[in-house]
Amino acid sequence: xxxxxxxxxxxxxxxxxxxxxxxxxxxxxxxxxxxxxxxxxxxxxxxxxxxxxxxxxxxxxxxxxxxxxxxxxxxxxxxxxxxxxxxxxxxxxxxxxxxxx
Numbered sequence: 483x484x485x486x487x488x489x490x491x492x493x494x495x496x497x498x499x500x501x502x503x504x505x506x507x508x509x510x511x512x513x514x515x516x517x518x519x520x521x522x523x524x525x526x527x528x529x530x531x532x533x534x535x536x537x538x539x540x541x542x543x544x545x546x547x548x549x550x551x552x553x554x555x556x557x558x559x560x561x562x563x564x565x566x567x568x569x570x571x572x573x574x575x576x577x578x579x580x581x582x583x
Contacts, residue, residue: 492565492566492567492568492570492571497509497566500514500571500574505574505578507574509566511565512559512564512565512566513557513558513559513566513570514557514558514559514566514570514571514574515555515556515557515558516555516556516574516577517549517553517554517555517556518553518554518555518556518581519552519553519554520552520553520554521552522551522552523551523552525552526548526551526552526553526554527548529554529580529581530546530548530554532580532583533546533554533556533577533580534546535580536573536576536577536579536580537573539576540569540572540573540576542558542560542569542570542572542573544556544557544558544573544577545557545558556577558570558573558574
């Protein structure tokens, strides 16, 4: 299936640049993953809600995993493209900003 017109598949150089930025995102080649840890459940859930707002604003929705009550693991991929696109990188940056709030 083709990549949607508003999203472009990342090439290896762009992906390498993102991963080398020190932001904490990792990749298995088909998805970006990052784990966030908070002081408690309330902080983790507040973050999840901010991620949901960012996802809705971009119309690009991650897999969100709440683990051990205060840890949130985010997985980004563009399912229709069977891999990573610029939409994943954009949302990763927005998620990093949501953590800072």
